[in-house]
Amino acid sequence: MPVLRTYPIFFxxxxxxxxxxxYRRALTFMNADAKAxxxxxxxxxxxxxxxxxxxxxxxxxxxxxVGWAFLGCAYLGLGAxxxxxxxxxGLPLRAARLILIGNxxxxxxxxxxxxxFALRARP
Numbered sequence: 001m002p003v004l005r006t007y008p009i010f011f012x013x014x015x016x017x018x019x020x021x022x023y024r025r026a027l028t029f030m031n032a033d034a035k036a037x038x039x040x041x042x043x044x045x046x047x048x049x050x051x052x053x054x055x056x057x058x059x060x061x062x063x064x065x066v067g068w069a070f071l072g073c074a075y076l077g078l079g080a081x082x083x084x085x086x087x088x089x090g091l092p093l094r095a096a097r098l099i100l101i102g103n104x105x106x107x108x109x110x111x112x113x114x115x116x117f118a119l120r121a122r123p
Contacts, residue, residue, distance in 0.1 A: 008116040015109015022102030029095040037089050038099075045085070048078060064121035072114030079107030 027035060052074035060067030082103045086096050 008113040011116075012109045012113040015106045015112075018109075019102035019106035022098045022105070026095040026098035026102070029092055029098070034089075034091050034095070038091065041085055041089060045078065045082060048081070052078065065118050065123070068114045068118035068121055072111040072118065075107050075110045075114070079103055082107075 030038070052071065056067050056071040056074070058067075059070050083100065086100055086103075089096075091099070
């Protein structure tokens with residue numbers, strides 16, 4: 001597959017890699033109680049992410065442009081949810097900032113990738 005057709009995937013990969021690195025770095029600034037609270041609240045977000053990917057797979061088989069647009073919108077919604085979840089948890093400021101930047105990088109990477117593919121899949 002030519003790189004010119006698959007370059008949007010690199011946006012998603014870079015966003016996810018940055019998110020993972022920043023998340024791991026943020027964990028070093030947190031105590032055990034804060035880590036436990038973060039892990040507990042992350043379980044619902046992971047479930048929502050899996051549901052979004054499942055719906056995306058069904059939609060992309062039906063109409064690719066609708067599936068890709070849904071994926072972008074779903075991750076934008078999950079990003080907004082993570083912002084409010086982080087504020088509610090009361091994590092240390094430096095750790096919360098790193099996690100938020102990581103979440104934003106993942107959301108932007110996936111959303112940009114999804115919307116590029118959605119534009120390509122238009123009839």
